[in-house]
Amino acid sequence: MRSWKALxxxxxxxxxxxxGGGGTAExxxxxxxxxEGSEAAPSEAAGGEGAxxxxxxxxxxxxGLGDNSFNDSAYAGLQRAEEELGISIExxxxxxPTDYVNNLTQLAESGxxxxxxxxxxxxxxxxxxxxxxxxxxxxxxxxxxxxxxxxNLLFExxxxxxxxxxxxxxxxxxxTEFTTAEAATVGFLGGQESPLIRKFEAGYAAGVQSVCPxxxxxxxxxxxxxxxxxxxxxxxxxxxxxxxxxxDIIYHASGATGNGLFEAATDRGFFAIGVDSDQAAIVxxxxxxxxxxxRVDNAVFASVEAALEGSFPAGETxxxxxxxxxxxxxxxxxxxxxxxxxVVDAVEEARTGIVDGTVEVPTEPAA
Amino acid sequence: xxxxxxxxxxxxxxPRRPAAEVVRRQLGAAGRALVFPAVAAxxxxxxxxxxxxxxxQDVGAAYSAxxxxxxxxxxxxGRTLLNATPLIFTGLAVALPFRxxxxxxxxxxxxxxxxxxxxxxxxTLGGPxxxxxxxxxxxxxxxxxxxxxxxxxxxxxxxxxxxxTIMLNFIAINLVTWLALNPLAGASATPGTGSVADPVRLxxxxxxxxxxxxxLLLGLVAAVIAYLxxxxxxxxxxxxxxxxxxxxxxxxxxxxxxxxxxxxxxGGLFAGxxxxxxxxxxxGRVSIPFVANLGFNGIGVALLGRNHPAGVVLGAIFFGGxxxxxxxxxxxxxxxxxxxxxxxxxxxxxxxxxxxAELLIGRRARALVDGTTLGRGLAG
Numbered sequence: 001m002r003s004w005k006a007l008x009x010x011x012x013x014x015x016x017x018x019x020g021g022g023g024t025a026e027x028x029x030x031x032x033x034x035x036e037g038s039e040a041a042p043s044e045a046a047g048g049e050g051a052x053x054x055x056x057x058x059x060x061x062x063x064g065l066g067d068n069s070f071n072d073s074a075y076a077g078l079q080r081a082e083e084e085l086g087i088s089i090e091x092x093x094x095x096x097p098t099d100y101v102n103n104l105t106q107l108a109e110s111g112x113x114x115x116x117x118x119x120x121x122x123x124x125x126x127x128x129x130x131x132x133x134x135x136x137x138x139x140x141x142x143x144x145x146x147x148x149x150x151x152n153l154l155f156e157x158x159x160x161x162x163x164x165x166x167x168x169x170x171x172x173x174x175x176t177e178f179t180t181a182e183a184a185t186v187g188f189l190g191g192q193e194s195p196l197i198r199k200f201e202a203g204y205a206a207g208v209q210s211v212c213p214x215x216x217x218x219x220x221x222x223x224x225x226x227x228x229x230x231x232x233x234x235x236x237x238x239x240x241x242x243x244x245x246x247x248d249i250i251y252h253a254s255g256a257t258g259n260g261l262f263e264a265a266t267d268r269g270f271f272a273i274g275v276d277s278d279q280a281a282i283v284x285x286x287x288x289x290x291x292x293x294x295r296v297d298n299a300v301f302a303s304v305e306a307a308l309e310g311s312f313p314a315g316e317t318x319x320x321x322x323x324x325x326x327x328x329x330x331x332x333x334x335x336x337x338x339x340x341x342x343v344v345d346a347v348e349e350a351r352t353g354i355v356d357g358t359v360e361v362p363t364e365p366a367a
Numbered sequence: 368x369x370x371x372x373x374x375x376x377x378x379x380x381x382p383r384r385p386a387a388e389v390v391r392r393q394l395g396a397a398g399r400a401l402v403f404p405a406v407a408a409x410x411x412x413x414x415x416x417x418x419x420x421x422x423x424q425d426v427g428a429a430y431s432a433x434x435x436x437x438x439x440x441x442x443x444x445g446r447t448l449l450n451a452t453p454l455i456f457t458g459l460a461v462a463l464p465f466r467x468x469x470x471x472x473x474x475x476x477x478x479x480x481x482x483x484x485x486x487x488x489x490x491t492l493g494g495p496x497x498x499x500x501x502x503x504x505x506x507x508x509x510x511x512x513x514x515x516x517x518x519x520x521x522x523x524x525x526x527x528x529x530x531x532t533i534m535l536n537f538i539a540i541n542l543v544t545w546l547a548l549n550p551l552a553g554a555s556a557t558p559g560t561g562s563v564a565d566p567v568r569l570x571x572x573x574x575x576x577x578x579x580x581x582x583l584l585l586g587l588v589a590a591v592i593a594y595l596x597x598x599x600x601x602x603x604x605x606x607x608x609x610x611x612x613x614x615x616x617x618x619x620x621x622x623x624x625x626x627x628x629x630x631x632x633x634g635g636l637f638a639g640x641x642x643x644x645x646x647x648x649x650x651g652r653v654s655i656p657f658v659a660n661l662g663f664n665g666i667g668v669a670l671l672g673r674n675h676p677a678g679v680v681l682g683a684i685f686f687g688g689x690x691x692x693x694x695x696x697x698x699x700x701x702x703x704x705x706x707x708x709x710x711x712x713x714x715x716x717x718x719x720x721x722x723x724a725e726l727l728i729g730r731r732a733r734a735l736v737d738g739t740t741l742g743r744g745l746a747g
Binding site for chain 1: 446449450541544545548555556557558578649650651652654655656657658659660690691693694695697698703704707708
């Protein structure tokens with residue numbers, strides 16, 4: 001009994017000591033916030049110069065920052081707006097779905113506008129919060145909300161995928177280190193089977209067929225649940241199976257599942273095409289020919305700019321396509337030597353055609 | 368203190384123990400039961416301070432934001448209680464089977480099934496709204512109960528409940544995902560079921576408590592019921608006997624397998640109701656992906672609450688407050704959200720580590736801080 005109390009006392013002492021330690025050690029840390037403060041000062045000054053008291057903010061979905069995907073991309077756009085437009089910014093991460101409403105509410109109450117809700121998972125939350133703050137401008141990425149003060153930002157993923165398809169359809173007919181001219185076969189690896197990902201598939205298939213009507217297109221989805229975006233083992237399995245059937249270029253729209261494709265492509269020496277960001281820069285060892293870029297950052301930046309000009313597209317649904325650099329195709333980078341000029345020309349031709357409307361890209365795959 | 372035999376609940380109180388003395392003893396027992404979790408929390412905050420310092424932030428600003436965001440205003444309490452509500456249920460889902468010596472890791476799956484059952488009933492059943500709400504909650508509890516009964520029954524056949532409950536989580540989550548995307552799919556822009564009509568939702572508490580809803584009161588009622596079942600019924604006595612000494616219980620004629628099955632199924636019942644209430648009170652539908660980790664966090668809540676219903680309620684409020692405070696900390700002090708997870712992890716580490724210390728000291732000291740003493744004190 002007594003020894004138990006002694007232990008308790010010792011534990012308490014330890015706790016106090018630890019607290020005391022924390023207290024005294026606090027002083028050196030004071031530098032850090034100060035340094036941060038001085039860092040923040042110029043941007044505030046810039047805000048003064050640019051005559052902008054706009055404070056823009058974003059809420060991540062549960063994926064959070066560091067997802068190498070749309071949350072990071074949206075944040076990059078916000079940071080660019082901070083630097084170039086002199087606004088002040090805030091980002092709140094969400095730990096759980098209940099945080100969506102709380103975070104959006106907190107930012108709106110604190111006077112932030114526009115407030116970006118990143119990802120379709122936040123649709124319900126935006127529908128709930130936006131009507132309560134009619135003076136605040138909200139922007140919802142990848143989905144559509146009902147309120148009149150919400151700008152809905154969508155992307156023409158099929159357009160960028162079409163360009164990826166043009167590249168794949170032409171390159172699979174070439175003899176290179178990674179492709180053979182014989183089997184004109186390409187692959188598509190989708191994440192969760194859903195209307196969104198079918199947009200990628202539809203554009204890609206149309207692009208391939210536009211330059212290679214005889215090409216065979218192998219299509220496989222990793223699954224029907226959100227887990228399908230986070231299953232590299234399944235991605236690798238599908239990529240190997242498609243490669244066995246002759247596919248020497250595989251395009252993926254499958255989030256982290258695509259890491260399995262990159263693994264297989266590296267092992268077996270065939271081309272992969274990345275998605276969302278320039279994945280060749282993120283996975284430099286894999287033979288990633290190019291990537292279909294989804295420029296959430298550009299959409300965020302453009303929306304902040306519009307807010308500054310008083311033309312924020314509240315209540316509207318804006319689709320960002322090739323025309324306004326909402327989607328794009330990444331540079332060929334280290335493979336630019338083996339990509340013939342005719343491929344580059346064909347991509348440009350397709351891009352022009354899509355922008356001026358002579359090429360129509362489907363959003364649903366042909367049955 | 369353990370030399371006196373425990374009196375039966377209906378035995379006349381001996382003259383040496385007037386009412387005031389009983390109350391004093393009970394409070395003392397409750398206080399002692401809270402000592403180790405409190406010490407663990409203090410230690411965790413000390414460790415957290417070091418982490419905050421290491422990332423170059425201001426500890427004072429961070430912790431004042433954490434407290435303000437969790438408990439500093441009615442709105443903060445609203446967020447805390449909103450977070451705590453499902454955790455009360457998932458905490459009970461662990462605490463109750465624990466009394467039978469069983470570790471229910473299956474709260475996550477049981478909660479999912481409860482949620483989908485509630486949505487199914489609430490979107491298909493017609494009639495007066497209050498009756499539909501009751502039917503939906505009953506369906507949620509039933510789904511959880513049946514799902515919990517499976518590992519309970521398998522336990523009787525020799526399959527360890529930790530393994531089976533973990534595995535059944537995968538089955539339940541994927542089953543619910545399939546149900547929500549196929550037979551029960553709604554027309555919403557985001558994948559998942561259709562939405563429950565407004566009259567069938569649980570009303571908010573009001574009083575400036577934001578989105579906190581009546582599910583909280585149901586959680587408190589559930590905790591009281593769990594307490595009464597465990598410490599005031601013959602069934603509860605049998606369950607505790609099985610948990611404390613299965614061989615002795617068997618010798619006394621208490622069927623071990625049946626009581627174990629019942630305990631884990633009752634745990635599933637609570638988790639299922641928690642899922643149903645989360646749907647009726649917060650989201651109105653099961654979206655895919657649905658909420659994550661409420662079931663698993665229930666394990667932490669139960670550990671922190673020493674597997675006592677009262678402790679579970681406090682643990683859930685602690686967890687909920689930390690999550691709410693972490694949001695404010697991120698907003699006002701730029702401390703990353705992950706710090707709250709670090710704090711929780713360290714708290715649990717210390718709670719379980721002090722458990723190890725108790726084992727080293729011996730059973731008597733352990734019994735002092737164990738919830739069983741608290742329960743016996745209240746019952747006596």
